[in-house]
Amino acid sequence: MNGHRLGVDVGGTNTDAVILDEKDDPIAKTKTPTTENISSGILDAVDEVIDQSGVSVGDLTYVMLGTTHATNAITERRGLNEVGMIRLGAPATESIRPLLEWPDDLAAAIGNNTAILDGGHEFDGRQLNEFDEEQVRDCVRSFDHVDAFAVASVFSPVRDDHEQRVLKIIREEVGPDVPVSLSSEIGSVGILERENATAMNAALTSVAAEAANAFIEAMDERDIDAQLFFGQNDGTLMAVDYALEYPIFTVASGPSNSVRGAAYLSGIENGIIVDVGGTTTDIGALTDGFPRESSVAVEIGDVKTNFRMPDLIALGIGGGSIVEQRDDESVTVGPESVGYRLTDEALCFGGSKLTATDLEAAAGTVDIGETTPDVDGDTVSAAREYIRTKIERAVDRMKTSPEPVPVIVVGGGSILVPDDLEGATQVYKPDHYEVANAVGVAIAQVSGEIDRIYSLDDQSRDEAMDDAKSEAIGNAIEAGSAEDSVEIIDIEEVPLSYLPGNAVRIKVKAAGDLDH
């Protein structure tokens, strides 16, 4: 027997794991508390599912990990690299220096080493300024003790050759082992946001290595000799060496895994996913089986970034949310939450806090805890109505048209969501809904993408599109997808206003299955 997959999702509260058989059906699942030392939490979860399934470790072909490690490192300013930040564009762009709008403590955490050097391009690919090799070399030498480099060149989404030349010089100066992040490989047009994302990526490479090593060690400890992958925020997978280079793409991979898992478990390709956890509910859109991307700049750790991120609304409502009665008789739920202390503090577990879970226990929709909490009926219905309205509004905001759509509810707190919602054709709670994120990462495909500005003056639109598609497919194959299964999963075409030369920005993403 062969071809089993192990999916692990390390969240803030729980570490979930599933084992899928060779037909990709879940045959074992668990939720265990996330531990301070993540590898012991991973081991607990892995041991549990291996035990449950009876599968021998030799049968595991692929192991996939979803983690919030990178996100937490940014918000907690923990374990970040000191970064040498090089921008090419001088004399343009000098009026706003790199990291200007970063919170002081975050800028300090990555060392505040920045330089604006000659180079960069115009929107149409003309050179903005001569590249000065000696200047770059001197700059690289001048940065003391940096652990990683980040490079952003003006209009590098149009032409990345100056970023590539800096990479080459850094390699010559400091050797092959120091991580270098290039902005053209991370974000899109909008240099400040792209540069921010690139600097964060560079800051995260050690943290990513730590997570990857914990993962690898945990697998070694159990003699699991499978190919390892990380879940990324577009709902696809990346190989470990790629994750080490682009850790920023693991940010928000948790909700993306849930979206993919919900699609897989329900068999629905288009709809809205509601993922209810202990503290928050993430609401995302499922478009042709994948999470829809956000079209606006997303803030991470109070810094604006523009790399691809799932389009999400996070509500401060979860199973542990505290229900509060106001003086005017109105009732609110969250954002305060008892979080992982639910089993100590909720009324139904003998605690003293009225939580969202208690509402369902009192209403008799679920049998949970030790006692049935004594809550008056008006409070229960007002609080449940409050939750319903919040979720209905968020679902509506995620839609792109007024037509009702399927709504798929997953996550440990799914009991909070009513079986009917305004704007929903139907509310689905698929089997294994509580571990949808671990299922999502386990079944994920491998992707490749391209995001570039083409001038249609010297080539036709079709030629430009074909070029973008074949490059995206090539990138997907390079990342590990089986050649015959690769498909184009997303195309976006944006004409650029005010620009001559018939410029158009084309984004194409391709994804394919891993070989079984």
Next chain:
Amino acid sequence: MTERITEKTLGDYATGAAVLGTGGGGDPYVGELMAKQAIEEHGPVDLIDPRDVPTDALIVPSAMLGAPTVMVEKIPRGTESIASFEALETHLGEEAFATMSIEAGGLNSTVPIAVAAALDLPLVDADGMGRAFPEMQMVTLTLGGISATPTSVADEKGNSVFIDTENNRRAEQFTRTTSIEMGGACMIATYAHMGAQLQEHAILDSMSLARNIGETLRTAISRGADPVAELLELTDGFELFGGKVIDVERRTEGGFAIGTATIDGFGPYDGRTLQLEFQNENLVAQDSDLGIVASTPDLITVLDAETGQPVTTEGLMYGQRVRVAGMPCSEKWRTDAGLNLVGPQQFDYDIDYEPIEIIHNHERT
């Protein structure tokens, strides 16, 4: 009265500028950061009352002209605005008393703050639009017979061009063409004028109004107040509509982002829809029951229903809960000459302009 523009108050100017930008005007974020760095390096900027400007003092407005897409990628050097400014002073043979924003809405409201800081000049509390419009000739200074040219244009590489044209519309065309050669965006010093002309033909107190708007929106919720109601009180405006965005249709034509947003009413607007026509800026609002409830040059701004934060035309999306505010424009725009420059027909809408307060008093009786 002189107030000082500091790093602390910059955010309020930018938010207010987004409201006065009526959905367009470019992202004020880049301008805000340029101003932030300039103030950090050179110190705060004095915002002076236009009535205190001597009648024979020279005012030189400063602005950025070009494609918003370029401006978010190839950010200015900072010195090109100084170069264009000083070149115009040299050309005119006179030192400027102050600089000024040519438009109070969007990006160009904050860019001159950086120029003022770097040159250690005051900024006049006034502008040439009282809002945002897409083209250079669309300023009240044009109505006052003030020439846009000589306009001094500069880029970050040290290239500069003087433009002298037969009229202000031609100034727009030549400057736009030059900006493309300069990489899609450039800095200009333009519409040089005297204190007496300023007091008669510019829109006064618009920068402090922007700051007031920003401050009001920032603090209203913490004061338990309704941000939109406070905005309307501040600007003598009207709530035009409240509802949910149910459709946004967009296309690009002649360099404009043109489109229509449809908003489905809730609360007092239940059962009605609002059609919002935009070309970069919001230009016409039409209620399904009442007909046109506001049009250019009056200001139409979409705000998030919960937070009161302004929503740009690019940011309009299905499902947003919004309130739409209409605010009267300057009387200067309501003349025949003003409407010939920026009235609905100048943007190809076949409707006659009616001042917003007249439309709404009609509605009440």
